[in-house]
Amino acid sequence: MSNDFWKDERLGERLREEMNETLFSEKMKKAVVVRARETSKRSFWTRELTIPIPVVALALAALIAVPLFGWRQAASLETKPLTAERQPEDRLIVSGAGVFYESQLNKEEER
Amino acid sequence: MDEERQIVERIQKGDESALAWLMDRYGNDVLRTAALLLKDRHLAEDVSQEAFLLAFQRVNQFRSESSIRSWLLQISINLCRSRMRRAAWKRLFIREPVGDVAPEPSLTQPGSTGWAEKLTLREEIGKLPLTYREVIVLFYFHDMRTAEIAGILKEPEGTVKSKLLRARKRLKRQLEEGGWDHEQRFLEG
Numbered sequence: 001m002s003n004d005f006w007k008d009e010r011l012g013e014r015l016r017e018e019m020n021e022t023l024f025s026e027k028m029k030k031a032v033v034v035r036a037r038e039t040s041k042r043s044f045w046t047r048e049l050t051i052p053i054p055v056v057a058l059a060l061a062a063l064i065a066v067p068l069f070g071w072r073q074a075a076s077l078e079t080k081p082l083t084a085e086r087q088p089e090d091r092l093i094v095s096g097a098g099v100f101y102e103s104q105l106n107k108e109e110e111r
Numbered sequence: 112m113d114e115e116r117q118i119v120e121r122i123q124k125g126d127e128s129a130l131a132w133l134m135d136r137y138g139n140d141v142l143r144t145a146a147l148l149l150k151d152r153h154l155a156e157d158v159s160q161e162a163f164l165l166a167f168q169r170v171n172q173f174r175s176e177s178s179i180r181s182w183l184l185q186i187s188i189n190l191c192r193s194r195m196r197r198a199a200w201k202r203l204f205i206r207e208p209v210g211d212v213a214p215e216p217s218l219t220q221p222g223s224t225g226w227a228e229k230l231t232l233r234e235e236i237g238k239l240p241l242t243y244r245e246v247i248v249l250f251y252f253h254d255m256r257t258a259e260i261a262g263i264l265k266e267p268e269g270t271v272k273s274k275l276l277r278a279r280k281r282l283k284r285q286l287e288e289g290g291w292d293h294e295q296r297f298l299e300g
Contacts, residue, residue: 011232012251015147018233019252022146024138024159032134032160033127036167040125 115179122170130167137180138163140253141187147248148191150237158194162187177262184253185263188245195241235285243278250275 091102121129141162145155165186173182236247249260261268
C-alpha cells in the first residue's frame with residue numbers, strides 16, 4: 001500500500017467521493033420544519049423545562065433533611081424515660097384493683 | 112461567524128427559515144456523518160433529522176466558542192451513540208432466529224470491476240468499533256484537527272491522538288487484508 005494513500009487528503013477525498021450521493025433531501029428538510037413547528041406549538045404540560053442546578057440541589061437537600069430531622073425527633077422522644085412524667089416523691093400504692101402512683105389516685109379523688 | 116450568530120439569534124426567536132438555512136448548509140455533513148457511524152442509511156436519516164430538531168429546540172445550549180458545525184456534529188454523534196447502545200441492548204434481549212440460508216458466494220473475483228465496486232472505504236471504516244469510527248470520520252472525512260475532535264468528543268486531545276493512531280493501524284491492516292492495494296492499482300491503472 002502506497003504511503004500517499006495515508007496522506008490525510010487522499011483518504012479524505014476518497015471517503016468524500018464515496019459519500020457524494022448521500023444527500024439530505026428536501027423531503028427530509030420539510031419533515032424537520034413540520035416537526036419543529038409542532039413542537040413550538042406544544043401546550044404548557046408537554047413543554048420542556050430547564051430546572052437550574054441550585055434549585056435542584058435545594059430540593060434534594062430538603063428531601064434528605066426532612067426525614068432525617070423527623071427521625072431525630074422521634075428518636076429523642078423514645079429515649080425519654082416514662083418515670084420523668086411523675087414526681088420524684090410519688091409513692092406506689094398497691095390495691096386490689098392494681099398498682100397506682102399516689103398522685104394519680106389524688107387526682108381521681110379531686111375529680 | 113457573524114452570520115452564524117445571526118442564525119442562532121433567529122432560531123432562538125423560532126424562525127423556521129433559519130432552521131432551513133442550517134439544513135441547507137450542514138444537512139449533508141450531518142447525514143453523511145451519521146451514515147458512516149451507523150452504517151445504515153435509514154437510521155442515519157432519522158438521526159440527522161433528529162439532530163436538527165434538537166438543535167432547534169436547544170439552541171440556548173449553543174456556546175459560541177465552538178462553530179455551529181461542530182455543535183451539530185456533536186449532537187449527531189451523541190445521537191448515533193445512543194442508537195448504537197439501544198441496538199446493542201436489543202441484540203442482547205431479542206435474538207433474531209438464524210435462518211438456514213447459506214450466505215451467497217462471492218461472484219466477484221479480486222481485480223474485476225464488480226469486486227472493485229464492492230470494496231469501499233466506507234465499508235472498511237464500518238468494520239471498526241464505533242469509538243475508532245468517530246475519530247476516523249472526524250479526522251479524514253471532516254478534515255478536522257485533533258484539538259477540534261477532542262472538543263467535539265469531550266475527550267483529552269491525547270486520548271484522541273492515541274485513538275486515531277490505533278484506528279489508523281487497524282484500518283490499514285483491514286485494507287491490506289482485503290486487497291485494497293490491488294484495488295488501488297486497479298483503479299489507477
